[in-house]
Amino acid sequence: MDLYIYYQVKDADTASLRAAVVPMQAELARSHGVACQLKRRPEARDGLQTWMEVYAATPAGFAAALDNAVERAGLSAWTSGARHTEVFTDLEPCV
Structure with a gap:
C-alpha cells in the first residue's frame, strides 16, 4: 500500500519544516526500505502552502512507524492544521 499524507504549512515555516522532514524521510527509507517523496502544490494561498509526503510500497506496521517518526x-511545530492520510493500493502489479 502507498501512503499519501498532505498538510498545510505557513510560507514562513517552510525552511524549518523541510529541515525536519527530509532527514525523517531518509531514516524511514533506510530503516523500512520505502521510497519517499516530498512534494508541494506550486501555488500558495493566503500564506499557506500544501505539502505532500509520499511513501510507496510500505510494509506492514509502517503507518505506526511513520506516526512515531513524525512525533x-x-x-506539528511547523504545520497548520491536521495531517491528512490517504491510502492507495495497486490494481495491477507493474511489470
Whole structure:
C-alpha cells in the first residue's frame, strides 16, 4: 500500500519544516526500505502552502512507524492544521 499524507504549512515555516522532514524521510527509507517523496502544490494561498509526503510500497506496521517518526521530528511545530492520510493500493502489479 502507498501512503499519501498532505498538510498545510505557513510560507514562513517552510525552511524549518523541510529541515525536519527530509532527514525523517531518509531514516524511514533506510530503516523500512520505502521510497519517499516530498512534494508541494506550486501555488500558495493566503500564506499557506500544501505539502505532500509520499511513501510507496510500505510494509506492514509502517503507518505506526511513520506516526512515531513524525512525533520525534516535531513536525506539528511547523504545520497548520491536521495531517491528512490517504491510502492507495495497486490494481495491477507493474511489470
